[in-house]
Amino acid sequence: QVQLVESGGGSVQAGGSLRLSCVVSGYTYRSNFMGWFRQAPGKEREGVAAIRAADGRIAYADAVKGRFTISQDNAKNTVYLQMDSLKPEDTAMYYCAAVTYRTTMPLRGDDYKYWGQGTQVTVSS
Numbered sequence: 001q002v003q004l005v006e007s008g009g010g011s012v013q014a015g016g017s018l019r020l021s022c023v024v025s026g027y028t029y030r031s032n033f034m035g036w037f038r039q040a041p042g043k044e045r046e047g048v049a050a051i052r053a054a055d056g057r058i059a060y061a062d063a064v065k066g067r068f069t070i071s072q073d074n075a076k077n078t079v080y081l082q083m084d085s086l087k088p089e090d091t092a093m094y095y096c097a098a099v100t101y102r103t104t105m106p107l108r109g110d111d112y113k114y115w116g117q118g119t120q121v122t123v124s125s
Contacts (some may be wrong), residue, residue: 007093010120016086017083019065021078038093043092048107049081050107060100061107092120092121
């Protein structure tokens, strides 16, 4: 059984930082992308960042480039999202997800098969 469990969300003031973690079990993700997505109330889900262990390829949404960093610890089967210089518009539920084939669109959520339950991030001004 594949499980993705996120943690690390919370409430911070603008300019602050949070680090999200996603522990993966039941699935070997080395060859395919692991991604972080977010969805704010009333808005569509958007891809934030993705990483592929096999070749180290990383993708970021324009809105988070230079502020967010995705990484992974293969020994711990964990994917991280370090979020710095947070803005109120980063407020959303953040989800970790795994895609099971070599997608060419790593920030497209429809390509992902397995999803975590989400962790809430709230940034106040």
